[in-house]
Amino acid sequence: MKTGEMLNKAKKYRGEAEELLKTFKQNFYDPSKVxxxxxxxxxxxxxxxxxxxxxxxxxxxxxxxxxxxxxxxLRRCGVRFHNNKARYIAEAKNHFPQLYEKIRVTSNLFELREFLVKNVKGMGYKEASHFLRNIGFENVAIIDRHIFRYMLENRLISPNFGKLTARKYLTAESRLIRHAKRLGLTPALLDLLVWAVSTGRVAK
Structure with a gap:
């Protein structure tokens, strides 16, 4: 979907998306929500x-x-790879007080994401970016299949871009951040709008 078409269709979702981003910012101050x-x-x-x-x-x-x-x-609720994810959750829970303190005091968003990727099992760049977005950080990109397709269709990346390795994720992210800035949007808002237009609903 081309950017102009996406923005036109996204008009009906924008208010709801902006309210959701406000909720995400409030999450940061509540350890249980984090x-x-x-x-x-x-x-x-x-x-x-x-x-x-x-x-x-x-x-x-x-x-x-x-x-x-x-x-x-997890298995009963339809979560794939439930055994691995259960281990990730249990381990993260054991270290959550230290994790939350790191999140609370780290001022550099990208350093914080690197910390999460290196120290929380089960978190790659996409998952860490998703988590950070959901606790109020708006300037990282969640490059899922909807965003990847949007980037392809708008020539932000080439058809032979290939699999999203860590290095390629950062390359794609920098391009998406610049694109969002040109549109007057944060990467977080752009992500919510692309997702809403693709799926018919605003979701976290």
Whole structure:
């Protein structure tokens, strides 16, 4: 979808998207919401958002949250790779106080993302960017299949760009950030609008 068409179709979603971004900013100050978003973003790879959200709500009901219990809950809710993701969630939970402190005090957004990618199992650049967006940081790009297709269709990347390695992710991100700036949007708002136009709803 070309940019002009996307922006025209996105008009009806923009208000809702902007309100959602305000909610994300509020999440930053509540450790429990930061944890919810971290767990959610660990669940989302190759899993429908609605299934990941349901799984997170069910995991929060567990008394102890042992890996086996988490894995069973994720599987029941339709989360793919439930065993691996259960281990990621359990490990992140054990270190969450230190993680939250790092998030709270680190002023450089891109340094913080590098820290998350290196120290939180299950987080690549896309997942870390998704998490940071959901706790109020608007200047990183979540390059999922919808955004990747949008970039291809608008010649921000070439058809032979290839698989998103870490290096290529950063290259694509820098191009998307410049593109968003030209449109007068943050990368976070552009992402929500492209997603909404592609799927018919605003979603985190």
């Amino acid at each position: 944890w919810d978003e971290l767990m959610y973003c660990l669940c989302t790879p190759q899993t429908k958002a609605v299934n990941a959200l349901k799984a997170c709500e069910e995991v929060k009901k567990l008394n102890r949250g042992r890996v086996e219990e988490i894995a069973s809950t």
